[in-house]
Amino acid sequence: MRTKALCYLLCLLGMAFGTESASAQVTRADYQRADTILKCSELVYSPAVHPEWIDSSHYFWYKNHEKEGDFFYLVNAENGKKQRAADKKGLAAFFSKKQKQLAESLLKEEERKPDRWRRRDEAPEPVVSPDKKWEAYVKDNNLYLSPVQDEKDKGKQKEEIALTMDGTTNLRYDGGAVIWSPDSRKLATVKVRDVKERRIPLIESSPSSQKQPILQWRDYAKPGDVLPVYLPVLFDVEARKQIVLDVAPYENQFYLNLTGWREDSRAFTFEFNQRGHQRYVIGEVNVADGSIRHLVDEQTKTFIYYYNNYRYDLNDGKELLWISERDGWRHLYLIDGTNGQVKQQVTKGEWVVRHVDHVDEAGRVVYFTASGFNKGEDPYNLHYCRINLDGTGFTDMTPEDGNHHVTFSADRNYFTDVYSRPDLPPVSLLKRTADASPVAELQKCDVSGLQAKGWQIPEVFSAKGRDGKTDIWGNIYRPMNFDASRSYPVVEMIYAGPHDSHVDKDFKPVHHLISKLVELGFIVVSIDGMGTSNRSKAFHDVCWKNLKDAGFPDRIAWMKAAGAKYKYMDLERVGIYGWSAGGQNAMAALLFHNDFYKVAVALCGCHDNRMDKIWWNEQWMGYPIDASYSASSNVDNAYLLKGKLLLINGELDDNVDPASTLQVVSALMKAGKNFEQLYLPGKTHSLGGPFEMHKMHDFFVKNLLNQEPPAWE
Structure with a gap:
């Protein structure tokens, strides 16, 4: 409450000093008011709802800032009924005995797991085959196989089978990229032609640990630098031999990544970004003969913004959902995985797909955010949409004029929709996914207290x-x-x-x-x-x-x-x-x-x-x-x-x-x-x-x- 009182005082000071200081000398009081203006957000009541869905149920809770203080709400998405409590623990009282597990889920702290990010040059763990019989790993820059040891064999010298002997420090096999075929008969990875990356010096002039400056170094590649080259390699595990691939077309690369095997082990795929970002390829390697065909070969005279790429493989790669700007706007295309031809331009028009959220393979529906299709509205406003993969049934599930953020229940049957604009305080809705119809209005933001103190809404x-x-x-x-x-x-x-x-x-x-x-x-x-x-x-x-x-x-x-x-x-x-x-x-x-x-x-x-x-x-x-x-x-x-x-x-x-x-x-x-x-x-x-x-x-x-x-x- 002290913070709120301070905020009122500061806003009153704004009224007192605002007009005078606007035409007179800027004073220390103006600076003090400016320095504390951020606290005035305390006068914003019922801001955007941030739902916490409870496990797989149709219940969620959220915290709401109100004039009387902060309160917690439990919501039943099926009917929109809300129950209010003074604190989080108070919400547990609303659950029946049958819902005890939900209550326990509500009160437990989120488990935070450490990131498993790994540099590509760090030694990874051996990769075990799907049939649990083999493990593959890199030693001394070469690729090896060993039988997986039973518990009784632990501690014994393990058998090692060298699949390669040509690996060197600067031309090595990458154990971190090893991928097994589902039938455990084939093995793919990349062979890396390494380079020494540029480093930049940073001088910490005033370290807390000592009087003298400390020189630090950072790996930092710059435009024009020579880059490492990653090229796919394929091995027949049963024959203990490498299947030769024609990888020369992929030498001039910004990067190349392996992206997995087909479920029937017929092929694996990779993505290739050519140096200069004007060509992007999705390649598929046929393990029967080592031939490579391009499922996607995106090319442009300017740039392909690869960070906005999206790919989803359907029906074990027989179809691909791909994002492209080939018609001048960022849209989704359904690609025939057997020949790389476009089967269907899924979305079309003078607007853009921003992000694909979910693909319902069984229903053949894709859910995504898009912007720019409502005439007269800010073309950057995000709307949540769905469309059938055959290009029919486009639906804007969030038609209200504003920028939308949605959060789904675990089964995706319900979602919250919070929309706002710089000139429109947030409105928080609860909707059904099936027809995007509203269940309830959860909250409507109130900024009247802030406006009464002179605050100007952005235009x-x-x-x-x-x-x-x-x-x-x-x-x-x-x-x-x-x-x-x-x-x-x-x-x-x-x-x-x-x-x-x-x-x-x-x-x-x-x-x-x-x-x-x-x-x-x-x-x-x-x-x-x-x-x-x-x-x-x-x-x-x-x-x-x-x-x-x-x-x-x-x-x-x-x-x-x-x-x-x-x-x-x-x-x-x-x-x-x-x-x-x-x-x-x-x-x-x-x-x-x-x-x-x-x-x-x-x-x-x-x-x-x-x-x-x-x-x-x-x-x-x-x-x-x-x-x-x-x-x-x-x-x-x-x-x-x-x-x-x-x-x-x-x-x-x-x-x-x-x-x-x-x-x-x-x-x-x-x-x-x-x-x-x-x-x-x-x-x-x-x-x-x-x-x-x-x-x-x-x-x-x-x-x-x-x-x-x-x-x-």
Whole structure:
């Protein structure tokens, strides 16, 4: 209750100081209010329901924050009946004796199991054959077989059968990739041509363990580096011989993974990502003769975003469900596993499949999330859908206008559906899966208490992009006690990484990286421009070999449209800030668009894509390395800088090489450019702590509000 009282006090302070400080000097009180604004989320009642389904039953429970305190609800999904208790233990009283097991399940703590992630170069355990007669393992870089020992034979010297003798340190067989055929007669793994991976040095300048700095090293492959090569190999266990495979077509690879055997042992499969990410293959190896055929051979002139790939094998591989952008939108295709031809384009239209959740093989139905098919609605809003594998029966199971998150009962007969938007507090529903009909409304979020204190709900805003046709979407955030008669500087929080879309689509009463800055007297915007994901392939392809673009022409057009509508948005005072790829974008604004952006803060930026991790940068900038890398480099283009720039990064950043920022510093110095830098000892890639945020806020106050920030306490 003390927290709630404090929150009320802070919000009242917002009313007291908001208007005055908006036109006068920014004071320490404004900073204190901004620093504690996150606590105002306590005034949000009945937020999104997060259900905890109880084992295989149709019961679930959830915790709800209400004006009177926090309460717990037990819900019967079959009829929507809710029972309320003051604490979790109180829920157990609602169970009958027959439901004792459910009550025990409700009270038990979740067992957390350790991750079983293993580096590919670590020695794995022997892999036992399905018939339990053999175990396969790698020793001295070669592949061996041994009979599985009975209990009585434990401790005796085991028989070893060498299947290979040509393994070396740099050309080894991978025991971690061994897969047995279901009939135990065949064995597959990969032969690895190893390379020594690049390492980057990190200097921990101020360790707690000693006075002197500590030099650390990180494995860190960069674009253009030589990569290891993984090639499939097949063995006939009974004949003790290798079956020769033609693997030459797969030498030029980013990676190759084995993906399992067919149930009848006729073949095993692998997935191959060609270096450069413009070709992706699902191969099937016939064990009878070692021949390889391609079930999928996806090719493009730009890039295949392999992290968004989805594959599901049906009927022992006689059919495959595959995701592809071959028609210009991300959709599902049913592939004939006997010849690799498309049997059916399952989903179709100018919208995208976002994630496949479940495939009902017996019913031949696929459940998935999608976005963009409702005209007039934000095209990024997630909806939960289903469709038959023959392309009929498409159903939007969550038709309400908003971004949806669903959670199913164990038998998938019921689900909760929570939908919201940045401008719509969450509504939590309970629905039946069979017909998507509502069972009950669980909760409806109440933010009236927060609004009464002056809080401004974010605005979802859309405007035409660079082509004058494509809708660009973003959010506008205004300070408490906003005054439309004033003039506000505009600051964009940017992240233009092509691997996703990034503007919030869920309701958030406060935002850790936005709300504090807003309360100091700024309007903050976030926008998804061209070059980001979850729209058409053409929309996404704008980033290809062109990360410096970052959707800036769309972002600027969007802000100009917003400024034309809202005269209080001062587009003569525009700033920008971002982290990581957003740090690269923020600095790029002052290089390539400095007629519009005037002030930038770049945190832990990847300022040259040749300096950053291989998997992310070759995905968008391509391979081999060419002039496009230099064209998008903040280092090579540092001489173009105009405006006020603050660079912030940490010395122990092992996500983005700290040298990337230091090379920018060097280039700016050589070009005689004025800028500021904050190099943080002991900090990693996670920058958002109070010190660096305070420095960023001061930078915008000084350079956009044209005021001297208050002295630090």
